[in-house]
Amino acid sequence: MADRHTHGHLHTHPHRRPHEGGGMMKSLLPSKGPSATQILAIVTLLPVGGTLFCLAGLTLIGTLVGLAVATPVFLLFSPVIVPAILTVGLAVAGFMTSGAFGVTGLSSLSWILNYLKQGKSVPENLDAAKRRMADATAHPGQKKKDVGQTIQSKAQEGKEGARTT
Incomplete structure (x- = not known):
């Protein structure tokens, strides 16, 4: 095709044909027609796909009609x-x-x-997991005791502060 346009003249490459090149298009289009297997697959699958598509449409229509009929019943009996x-x-x-x-x-x-x-014996990481679980179960009890002691000490400080005033 055209390379340059100079002074009103069009320069082309004579060794290139218009249908050659374009590697992307060439890879997308087959060089020959479809095979017999592909044609047989299409001929077989088109009626099956069409039938399933029709059944899907009929199911949709039936569902919509059923919903239109059942909606008033749902509204009447909704408390139940x-x-x-x-x-x-x-x-x-x-x-x-x-x-x-x-x-x-x-x-x-x-x-x-x-x-x-x-x-095999019990793996080491399983033993470590057991120890972590034991620590985790003991930790909330200790934390609860610490919080209780903190509250008790602040209450004592509050009582002593009230006595001095």
């Missing part, structure tokens, strides 16, 4: 429905949480059993 939904939602959340804790506990026990079956 809302607490029932909350109760069911909380029960489901409780069961899900319980299940998650159960799976976590079972996987932890399984890991410990597999670890012990391999004949």
Whole structure:
């Protein structure tokens, strides 16, 4: 294509063809037509995709119609429905949480059993974690005692200050 435009003359490179170059476009477009496998995949997937798309549309329409019909019923019975939904939602959340804790506990026990079956001793970092947990449980009790002593000493100071005046 055109390189320069000088004094009304257009200079071109005669060895370049207009369809060559443009490495990005060349890599995006196949050099030959689609293969038989690609054509077969498209011919197979188009009806399946179209059918699923139609079913999605029908489901959406049915949901909207059902919602339009059920909305007045929901408004009439909302004093009963809302607490029932909350109760069911909380029960489901409780069961899900319980299940998650159960799976976590079972996987932890399984890991410990597999670890012990391999004949290894308790790792050092597990001992360190035990010590940290023991320190953490003892620390709040000590802190509570310290705060209690501080409050008691300030109360004593307040009583002594009141007596001197």
